[in-house]
Amino acid sequence: MSHNRSMLIIPGNSPKRLQDAPVFNPDILVLDLANGVKDEEKDSARLLVKEAIDFMDYERVQIVVRINTLESGFGAKDIEMISCVNLTGLMIPHANVEQIQEVEQILAVVEKETGLEQGKIQLFPVIETVKSLEDTSAILSASRRVAGAFFNGDGLAKELGITRTQDGEEILYARSRVAMACRVAGLDSFDTAYNDVNDLEGLEMDANQTRNLGFTGKSAINGRQIDIIHRVFA
Amino acid sequence: MKNNVGRDIPEYIENYGPVKPFEGASANYGDCSRVSVNLRSVKPGESKLVETMDEVLDKVGIRDGMTVSFHHHLRNGDFVLNLVMAAIAKRGIKDIMVAATGIFPIHEPLVGYMKDGTVTGISVGYIAPGPVPKAISKGILKKPAVLMSHGGRPRAIESGDAHIDVAFIAAPTADSFGNMNGVYGKSACGTLAYSVSDAQYADYVVAVTDNLVPYPACPIEITQDYVDYILKVDSIGDPGGIVSGTLKVTKDAVSLHIAELAAQVIEATGFIKNDMSLQTGAGGTSLAVAAEVRKFMIEKNVVGSFAAGGITGYFTEMLKEGLFRNIFDVQCFDLKAIASLRDNVKHQWMSGSLYGNPHNKGAVVNNLDVMILGATEIDIDFNVNVVTGSDGVIIGSSGGHNDTAAGSKLAIVVTNLTKGRLPVVRDKVTTVTTPGESIDVLVTERGIAVNPLRIDLIEKLKATDLPVMPIEALKNLAERLTGKPDPIQLGDQIVAIVEYRDGTVIDVVRKTLD
Amino acid sequence: MKIIKTAQAGAVESSDVLIIVAPNTEGGIQIELETKSVIKKQFGHQIEKVIRQKVEELGVEDVIIKAQDKGALDYTYRARVQTALERASR
Numbered sequence: 015m016s017h018n019r020s021m022l023i024i025p026g027n028s029p030k031r032l033q034d035a036p037v038f039n040p041d042i043l044v045l046d047l048a049n050g051v052k053d054e055e056k057d058s059a060r061l062l063v064k065e066a067i068d069f070m071d072y073e074r075v076q077i078v079v080r081i082n083t084l085e086s087g088f089g090a091k092d093i094e095m096i097s098c099v100n101l102t103g104l105m106i107p108h109a110n111v112e113q114i115q116e117v118e119q120i121l122a123v124v125e126k127e128t129g130l131e132q133g134k135i136q137l138f139p140v141i142e143t144v145k146s147l148e149d150t151s152a153i154l155s156a157s158r159r160v161a162g163a164f165f166n167g168d169g170l171a172k173e174l175g176i177t178r179t180q181d182g183e184e185i186l187y188a189r190s191r192v193a194m195a196c197r198v199a200g201l202d203s204f205d206t207a208y209n210d211v212n213d214l215e216g217l218e219m220d221a222n223q224t225r226n227l228g229f230t231g232k233s234a235i236n237g238r239q240i241d242i243i244h245r246v247f248a
Numbered sequence: 249m250k251n252n253v254g255r256d257i258p259e260y261i262e263n264y265g266p267v268k269p270f271e272g273a274s275a276n277y278g279d280c281s282r283v284s285v286n287l288r289s290v291k292p293g294e295s296k297l298v299e300t301m302d303e304v305l306d307k308v309g310i311r312d313g314m315t316v317s318f319h320h321h322l323r324n325g326d327f328v329l330n331l332v333m334a335a336i337a338k339r340g341i342k343d344i345m346v347a348a349t350g351i352f353p354i355h356e357p358l359v360g361y362m363k364d365g366t367v368t369g370i371s372v373g374y375i376a377p378g379p380v381p382k383a384i385s386k387g388i389l390k391k392p393a394v395l396m397s398h399g400g401r402p403r404a405i406e407s408g409d410a411h412i413d414v415a416f417i418a419a420p421t422a423d424s425f426g427n428m429n430g431v432y433g434k435s436a437c438g439t440l441a442y443s444v445s446d447a448q449y450a451d452y453v454v455a456v457t458d459n460l461v462p463y464p465a466c467p468i469e470i471t472q473d474y475v476d477y478i479l480k481v482d483s484i485g486d487p488g489g490i491v492s493g494t495l496k497v498t499k500d501a502v503s504l505h506i507a508e509l510a511a512q513v514i515e516a517t518g519f520i521k522n523d524m525s526l527q528t529g530a531g532g533t534s535l536a537v538a539a540e541v542r543k544f545m546i547e548k549n550v551v552g553s554f555a556a557g558g559i560t561g562y563f564t565e566m567l568k569e570g571l572f573r574n575i576f577d578v579q580c581f582d583l584k585a586i587a588s589l590r591d592n593v594k595h596q597w598m599s600g601s602l603y604g605n606p607h608n609k610g611a612v613v614n615n616l617d618v619m620i621l622g623a624t625e626i627d628i629d630f631n632v633n634v635v636t637g638s639d640g641v642i643i644g645s646s647g648g649h650n651d652t653a654a655g656s657k658l659a660i661v662v663t664n665l666t667k668g669r670l671p672v673v674r675d676k677v678t679t680v681t682t683p684g685e686s687i688d689v690l691v692t693e694r695g696i697a698v699n700p701l702r703i704d705l706i707e708k709l710k711a712t713d714l715p716v717m718p719i720e721a722l723k724n725l726a727e728r729l730t731g732k733p734d735p736i737q738l739g740d741q742i743v744a745i746v747e748y749r750d751g752t753v754i755d756v757v758r759k760t761l762d
Numbered sequence: 763m764k765i766i767k768t769a770q771a772g773a774v775e776s777s778d779v780l781i782i783v784a785p786n787t788e789g790g791i792q793i794e795l796e797t798k799s800v801i802k803k804q805f806g807h808q809i810e811k812v813i814r815q816k817v818e819e820l821g822v823e824d825v826i827i828k829a830q831d832k833g834a835l836d837y838t839y840r841a842r843v844q845t846a847l848e849r850a851s852r
Contacts, residue, residue, distance in 0.1 A: 029838045030777040033729070034502050037693040057848065058771050062841040069837035071694070071725065212499070237501040241508075639800040668777065668833025669801050729835055733804035 018042050019247035020240050021164065021204045021233040023080070025050030027059035032066045036075050038237030043075040047092050048082045048107050056088050060095050067099040078138055080105035084116055093117065097124040102136055103161060108169075109139030109146050114156040121159070136161035138204075141192050142169025150195040162202030164233060165192040168209075178209075180216065182223065193228035205229045211236040221246040253631055253680050255755045261742055263369070263391035270754040273654045273686050280607040283408030285449055288476070297424050298454075298477045301335040307477060308452040310336060313343045314413040317450060319443035320350025320374065321418070321430060321579060325489025328418040328456050330357050331481065337366045345369035345391075347412055349401060349442035349600070350647075353378035354489060362388045369393070371410065373401040373442065373600070374647040381642035384743055387759040393744040395635060395642075395757075398578065399604020399611060399651035400749035402445035407607060409751055415450035417443045417475075418484045422457035423465040426475025430580075431467065431590035433459035435485045438559075438580020438589050440469050444599035447474040458484045467590075469597060491582050495560045497539045498532030502664065502693050507533055509714065510620065510662050510691045511540030516712045517705050519618050519658055520544045526572075527557040527652060528620035530581050533662055535562050537620045545571050556598075556612055557648065564588035567595060576612050578603045578648070604651030606749050613648075613655025621649060621687075623661045625677040628719050630684030630699050632661060633677035635746055638670055640738045640760050646681050651749050653686035658705075665692040671726035671733065673719065678736070680755040681746060695722050737761055765825045769850035772834075772842035779834035781842040783850045786824040791817050797831035812836045816843045825850075 022040035024031040026047045035043050045066070051059040067077055079096050081104050082088035093104065106117060114137060125132050137159040141150055147170070154160055167185045171178050178184065189205065196203035205224040208217040217239055221232050225246055232243045251257055251269035260266050290296065298304045316336070318329045329348060334357065336344060342365050346358065351372050356379045361367040368390040375381050375395070384393045396404065404410035417440065420433035430440045435458055447453050447470045455470075455478045498504065514520060526541060528534040539562070545552065555563045556576040561584025567575050568588075575595040580586045588595045604613045624643065625633040632653075634644045653659040663672050672692070688705060690697040697719035698706050709716050739759035748754040768784040786792055793810050795802065813827060816839070827843065834842070 028775075028778075029834060030775070033777060033835070034693075037502055037505055058842070058845040061845050062838065065837040065841040069835070071728065238504060637800045639803050641800070668798075669805055669831075669835065670833075731805060731808050731836060734807060736803050 017230055018076070018162065018202050019231045020243045021231060022237065022240060023207065023233055023235055026063040026079070027051050027055050029062065032062070032070065034237065036070065036072055038240045040075060040234065040240050041231070042078050042102070043072065044078045044080050044105055046080045047088070048080050056082065060092055064095050064099055067101055076102035078103045078105050080107060083108050084113060090120065093120050093124065097121060097135060098128050103138055104135060105138040105140060105164060107140045108143055109141065109153050111149060111152050111156045114139060114153060114160065118157045118159060133159060135159065138162050138164055140164045140166050140169070142166035143173055144170070147188055147191055150192055151199070154195060154199040154201060160201065162204060163192055163196055164204040165189060165206050167206035182220070189224060189227050189229070196230070197228055202231055203229045205232040207233045207235045208239065209235065211238060214238065214242060218242050218246065251754065253683050253754060255680055257753050257756055261392060261745065264394070264745055268752045270683070270748045270752040273683055276750040276752065277606065280407065282406045283449065286451065295424070296426055296475065296477050298479050301331065301479060304454055304477055304479050305335060305339065308414045308454065310339070310341060310414070312341055315345040315347050315411060317347040317412045317415045317446045318349070319417060319440060319446070320348060320352065321437040321440055321442065322435065322485035322490045323350070324352040324354050324376070325486035326352065326354055326418065327483060327485050328416060329355055331456070332416050333357065333361060333367070337361055342366055343368045345371070347371045347410060350374035351380050352376045355380055359383045359388070365390070371396060371401070372645050373398045375642065375645045377643040385641045385757070385760045387739070387741050387743050389743065392742050394747055395645040395744050396747045397604065397646035397651050397749045398442065398600050398648045399606060399613065400646070400747055400751065402599070402601035403605045403607045403749065404751060405445040405449050406601060406605065407751070412446055412450035414452045414454060415443065415446035416454050416456055417447060417470065419455045419457040420484065421459045421461055421465050422455045422478055423461055423463040424478060425463060425472040426455050426478050427465040427468040427472045428455050428457070428470040429465055429467055430469065431586055435459070435483065435487060435490060436586050437490050438586040439577050439597035441578045441597055441603065442600045444470065445601050452476045454479060456481060456484060458482060491586070495530055495535060495562070495582055496532070497535045497562065500532070503533040504536055506662050506664070506691055506693050507536030507540050509696060510537045510660055511544060512712070512714055513660060513689055513691060513696060513709065514541060514618055514658065515544050516714065517658060517708045520548055520550055522550055523553045524550065525552060525554045525556065525615060525617045527555065527616055527618070527656070529622050530558050530560055531622060534620050534622065535560065537662060538562055538566070542566060542571060556616060559585040561585055564595065567592065604648060604655070604749065606654070611651070611655065613651050616652060616656040618658045619652040619656035619660065621653060621659060621661045623663050623672060625672055625674050626661055626663070626687070626690055627674050627677045628723055630687040630690070630719065631677050631680045632682040632687055633679045634681045636679040636757055638678055638733065639736055640678055640758065642744060642757060650682040650686065653682045654749065658689070659687050660689045660691055661687055662691045665694045665722060665726050666730050669730055671723070671730045673723040673726045675723070679746060679757055683754065690719060690722065692722060694725055697722050763820045763822050763847060763851045765822060765847065765850045767850055769846050771845035771849060772838070774830050774832055776832050777834055777838070778832055779838060779842055780830040781846040782828040783846045784826045786826045789824050791823070792826045794828045795831065796829065801831065801833065808836070809839060812839045813843055816840050817847070820844065820847055822847055
């Protein structure tokens with residue numbers, strides 16, 4: 015397999031979803047401690063994800079954990095807990111250059127203390143704010159650990175107060191920007207997920223459209239979406 | 249003694265008799281005979297209509313020790329079994345054997361009759377989890393229950409192994425001479441397939457109907473020449489319990505994934521071709537397999553010969569689309585299936601015997617290509633259990649399981665690898681229902697295993713990138729997730745006997761301890 | 763770690779377990795497992811062992827633990843028990 019085509023994002027606090035996820039063979043499995051978990055349950059999700067990574071049959075997928083931001087107060091504990099298990103990388107929401115560099119410093123210390131190979135844990139910034147969109151190139155080069163970027167259209171729409179549509183014209187510029195910047199940097203780019211999990215035809219059209227913009231992959235929120243994404247981004 | 253699948257069974261069982269041990273799925277073919285029937289002929293001008301249940305019981309001479317039979321086409325909406333048993337119990341009759349084609353939770357009053365000795369024996373082709381099998385597991389029934397298959401039950405009746413004194417046939421539509429059908433009436437249920445052998449071989453046959461129509465009650469599934477009496481009642485069943493709403497293909501992502509894998513196995517082994525035949529169970533995952541097979545059939549421009557089984561609206565749509573030439577129907581699960589049976593000549597009923605009796609001149613299962621099955625447990629020898637949970641409590645009987653597995657060319661078990669905390673793949677199943685030699689492929693969400701006997705299938709699947717692995721590997725994966733289960737302690741008393749379709753004993757169920 | 767109040771973690775949902783911990787005034791580790799009979803008979807001992815191991819690992823000596831199980835696997839028990847204990851010690 016040449017590059018990562020799919021990224022399945024699942025809420026980290028759901029044992030059932032943690033157990034079902036590897037079955038769909040996504041290239042990357044993102045265990046979410048942030049958007050998909052309520053504040054009062056973030057401590058619970060963190061431990062569940064750590065125990066799951068140690069226990070589950072995740073041999074054939076690459077595990078990435080979407081941690082909380084450092085500003086939220088949860089992020090540091092996430093990194094501390096999760097970096098001691100075997101995983102591919104961390105996904106950083108609301109990414110900006112300072113955050114990436116701060117996370118990198120924490121990781122360097124953690125890797126040294128736990129005797130892990132230096133620089134092994136990769137970073138996947140989420141481009142989901144207007145500022146991060148403007149700073150995309152800088153974010154991608156903020157650390158050598160950055161292995162790809164995830165464009166979250168829902169985050170951007172929320173910030174701008176706009177409604178997302180089927181054809182995605184309102185996020186066209188943002189998509190193109192991220193796709194191009196990743197190309198130049200030689201990194202994987204993952205497009206925002208198609209939210210209607212029952213509409214597989216719509217997903218295929220949407221995926222084809224974003225591949226045509228230059229994305230190398232797409233995120234999914236349901237296992238049923240993976241096969242189509244693999245076909246389109248082959 | 250140990251039978252062919254390695255189960256320890258006694259040579260003689262109290263209140264059952266000498267045990268014929270299971271010797272292999274093909275062991276008992278050859279010369280057979282059907283038992284002769286004594287009947288009372290009916291003169292011209294004689295009326296068969298009876299006014300009350302009590303009169304019926306008088307006329308059939310109901311007495312201690314008789315065997316009465318019922319069909320389960322009204323499923324969990326059936327009123328007739330309870331109606332008849334209440335009337336029998338009221339007379340203080342004891343020691344009745346209830347030979348039902350199927351038992352559901354609505355038949356809970358049987359538990360009380362088991363306790364007071366009205367009912368001392370039960371036999372079924374199918375039983376749904378609920379109070380009755382739970383009570384049998386606790387040892388409340390005096391004689392061991394006999395758990396048969398849909399094909400094995402008519403075999404037993406036709407051969408004389410099982411004798412029925414009175415068959416009570418719930419008829420959604422009947423006329424005053426006893427012609428019956430199940431496709432019209434407020435309690436319509438579709439085919440009456442499972443009651444056909446009872447009608448032909450019971451000493452007395454009573455039609456119980458809530459819809460007496462002017463003569464003749466065409467289309468006629470059970471004809472008047474088999475029927476002694478007709479009783480009209482207010483209602484034979486609750487339509488809400490008889491048919492569910494249209495059963496739909498599941499939306500669950502894991503079940504759909506399993507279905508896709510199963511369909512790919514069917515395609516890769518060369519079974520998507522013209523004149524193919526297919527049968528699936530009615531559950532969400534089984535229907536999903538049908539949906540995936542349909543996609544392949546359309547893509548390859550294939551027209552199948554027949555679809556069979558318990559039939560749902562999904563298959564009647566495939567019939568309308570021209571994907572199959574015909575349907576053989578042994579049970580209608582929803583309103584669409586009933587309507588199709590009624591209106592489409594390409595959709596026809598088949599009796600339980602025609603469906604799966606191994607001792608006739610060839611049952612429909614013999615022509616079946618692909619069968620999609622479920623399982624509560626499957627072991628590393630591919631033996632399947634659909635009779636008990638892993639705790640030994642009875643939750644089912646074979647139904648069409650061992651019939652279709654034996655007859656079909658490709659028998660595929662589709663299941664999650666684990667159900668909640670419970671591993672489905674085991675070292676040894678708790679109870680054997682279908683022998684491993686009849687099961688060809690196991691498809692789970694985490695991998696596919698092929699029976700080592702099927703070298704031809706192994707070869708064909710090697711050329712694909714499907715996740716094929718030894719069944720031991722699947723078992724190990726299951727146990728890696730759930731942990732290794734502690735063995736369950738059961739009592740000594742045999743509470744049920746699992747009869748293979750040929751009447752031999754493939755396993756026994758022992759009492760649960762609590 | 764000392765358990766100073768009642769706390770819970772997890773949920774009564776398919777594949778999960780609701781763990782409720784409370785201080786044990788009588789001392790010692792008391793475990794109550796509520797689950798389907800078919801699970802209890804085959805995995806009851808194993809589940810209790812997993813819970814006990816996590817409790818001892820965290821250095822908790824006096825606690826009452828109630829588990830309302832919906833088919834959770836061992837790793838879920840480890841996570842939920844630890845979360846509940848930590849919440850109960852804050």
